[in-house]
Amino acid sequence: MRVAVVGATGAVGSTMLGVMRERAFPASEVVAFASERSAGRVIDWGEQRLQVQPLSDDSIQGFDVVLFSAGATTSGEWAPRFAEAGAVVVDNSSRWRMDDDVPLVVSEVNPDALEGHRGIVANPNCSTMQMVVALKPILDAAGIERLVVTTLQSVSGTGQRAVEELHDQAEAVLDAKELEPPSVYPHQVAFNVLPQAGKFPEGSDYTDEELKLVNETRKILGRPDIGVSATCTRVPVYTGHSESVNVQTRDPLSPEDCRDLLANAPGIEVLDDPARGIYPLAIAAAGRDEVLVGRIRRDPSHERCLNLWIVSDNLRKGAATNAVQIAELLGERGLLGSSARAA
Ligand SMILES: NC(=O)c1ccc[n+]([C@@H]2O[C@H](COP(=O)([O-])OP(=O)(O)OC[C@H]3O[C@@H](n4cnc5c(N)ncnc54)[C@H](OP(=O)(O)O)[C@@H]3O)[C@@H](O)[C@H]2O)c1
Numbered sequence: 001m002r003v004a005v006v007g008a009t010g011a012v013g014s015t016m017l018g019v020m021r022e023r024a025f026p027a028s029e030v031v032a033f034a035s036e037r038s039a040g041r042v043i044d045w046g047e048q049r050l051q052v053q054p055l056s057d058d059s060i061q062g063f064d065v066v067l068f069s070a071g072a073t074t075s076g077e078w079a080p081r082f083a084e085a086g087a088v089v090v091d092n093s094s095r096w097r098m099d100d101d102v103p104l105v106v107s108e109v110n111p112d113a114l115e116g117h118r119g120i121v122a123n124p125n126c127s128t129m130q131m132v133v134a135l136k137p138i139l140d141a142a143g144i145e146r147l148v149v150t151t152l153q154s155v156s157g158t159g160q161r162a163v164e165e166l167h168d169q170a171e172a173v174l175d176a177k178e179l180e181p182p183s184v185y186p187h188q189v190a191f192n193v194l195p196q197a198g199k200f201p202e203g204s205d206y207t208d209e210e211l212k213l214v215n216e217t218r219k220i221l222g223r224p225d226i227g228v229s230a231t232c233t234r235v236p237v238y239t240g241h242s243e244s245v246n247v248q249t250r251d252p253l254s255p256e257d258c259r260d261l262l263a264n265a266p267g268i269e270v271l272d273d274p275a276r277g278i279y280p281l282a283i284a285a286a287g288r289d290e291v292l293v294g295r296i297r298r299d300p301s302h303e304r305c306l307n308l309w310i311v312s313d314n315l316r317k318g319a320a321t322n323a324v325q326i327a328e329l330l331g332e333r334g335l336l337g338s339s340a341r342a343a
Contacts, residue, residue, distance in 0.1 A: 001027050001331060004063045004087070006078065007070035008032035008043060008052060011160045012092055015320035016067050017045055025324060026331065033059070034070070063087040064336050065327045069319065083119030086338050088330055090121050090323045094208075097122040097216055104219050107325035108267040109136045114326070114335055116342045121326055126318030127151045127209070127232065127241050128216040133291040133317070134310050135247065137265040138258060139221055143250025145304075146227035149213060150244045153197045154237040154282060157314045158184060166190055166236055190236050197232035207232060240282030241318060243310045246299060255296045258306055262293050267317070272296050280311035288313055289321045 003025070007013035013034070020027065032043050032050040039054040053059050055078050066082045068075055072095035079089040079096065096102040103113035104122045109132050114121060124132070131149065138144060155162040162184045169190035172179045182188055186196065198209030206214075210230040218224045235242075263270045271280050272294040280292030291312045299305035312318055330336050 001064045001336070002029045002031075002062060003027040003327070004031050004033055004060070004066040004082070006033040006055070006066060006068045006074070007092075008050070009034040009038045009041065010069055011156050011163065011315055012069035012319045012323075013067075014043075015315040016069065016323055017043065017050075019316065019320045019324045021046055023324060023328070025328070031059075031063075035074075057081070060087075061085050065090065065330065067323050067327060068092060069323070079120050088117065088119055088121065088327075088336055090123060090326045090330075092123045092319050092323060094125065094212060096120050097124060097212070098219065104216060105322075105326055106132055106220055107322055107329060108133055108265070110220055110222065111329055114329055114333065117330075117335065118341050119338075121330070123319065123323045123326065124216045124220060125209070125212040126157055126312075126314035127153060127243060128213050128220070129318050129322055130241060130291045130310055130312035130314075131213070131243055131245060132217060132220050133265075133267050133312075134245070134262060134293050134308060135217075135221065137261045137268075138247060138249065138253065138306075139223070141251075141257075141261055142253040144221075144223070144226055144247060145250050146229075146248040147217070148229045148246040149231070151197065151209075151213070151230070151232045152193075152235045152237070152242040152244075153209075153232060154239050154241055154314055155184075155189060155234065156239045157197075157241060157318070158234075162189075163238060166238065170236070185234060189234060192236065194234040195231070197234045206230070237282045239286040239313055239315060240284075240311055241314045242280070242282055245308045245310055246305055247308065248302065248305045250304070252304055253306065255298055255306060258308075259296050262296070267291055268293055270294065270296070280309055282311055285311045285313050287316070289317050291317060 069092040072093040198207035213230040214228040279294035295309035
């Protein structure tokens with residue numbers, strides 16, 4: 001399988017390369033792409049040295065799979081060109097996620113949606129991804145009517161520049177130096193909590209990040225009727241998004257039954273002994289692929305509501321690992337090549 005990794009120098013792209021090696025992804029050749037800025041740079045990938053290429057009509061020919069994480073604009077321009085050249089693109093950006101012709105897939109939740117692909121498959125937003133992994137077993141067992149979600153999202157979810165900004169700000173505060181004006185976020189993120197993750201579209205009270213959580217959750221779960229109320233915040237954590245999720249089920253579900261369901265579901269680890277200090281933590285999730293769930297408890301204000309605390313590594317299951325899992329599924333299910341596409 002000939003594989004292109006587009007955005008290979010970025011936070012998600014470099015994680016995808018690492019995950020491919022860990023999982024012994026069956027690639028006969030891997031080509032790394034990034035912008036003109038990084039062209040010629042060499043990435044060490046195991047024993048191999050990958051020389052970063054710029055995107056061009058010539059360089060994009062002959063791939064089976066493209067793992068794309070170079071932002072929505074680049075994806076809008078180049079993903080269809082890769083697809084036209086015969087590859088299946090797995091895209092991490094928001095560009096194609098809500099397109100009716102593009103499956104939005106989480107490997108444990110809706111893998112069958114891949115059967116309808118037309119050359120592009122979308123990887124969901126990181127906060128949506130980890131939440132739906134935990135919600136799917138609950139949906140299947142007891143139905144879901146409504147979700148109230150607050151996210152506490154790490155800075156690596158914004159990309160490499162945001163990680164550097166947090167580091168520089170934290171260092172300046174600890175050294176009692178004057179801070180540079182923030183360039184990635186609207187305010188200082190170090191030692192702070194920003195009640196804004198993403199941007200406010202014109203005239204909207206909700207950020208695009210919050211709207212993604214609403215729309216993508218409904219599309220992946222195939223349930224446009226689920227009510228979703230979302231608040232997305234940015235916190236000074238390098239890696240790992242945390243989420244407080246209030247789930248209103250259709251049928252009664254006890255915390256005990258919910259714990260059992262989740263403990264037996266794929267991709268989830270339940271950590272739930274709060275009296276002993278055992279619950280999911282961002283620093284424990286970082287570097288792992290599992291979605292960690294804990295603080296599973298009855299909402300005392302509603303007999304069919306449970307509260308959950310859900311944490312996962314936004315760069316791994318929230319982006320890179322799911323993209324690689326999708327590529328594996330495409331290969332296993334014979335869905336690569338132009339002839340395997342839906343009409
Ligand atoms: N970070 C997360 O947790 C997360 C989770 C889910 C989805 N995503 C999505 O994944 C995408 C990448 O995010 P990231 O966090 O990895 O960002 P990032 O660290 O800023 O990396 C961006 C990558 O895109 C490349 N790039 C930028 N413009 C390009 C162009 N015109 N042509 C080719 N390559 C170009 C960059 O190359 P240079 O090094 O040459 O600039 C870099 O490799 C975004 O769409 C983001 O929304 C991110």
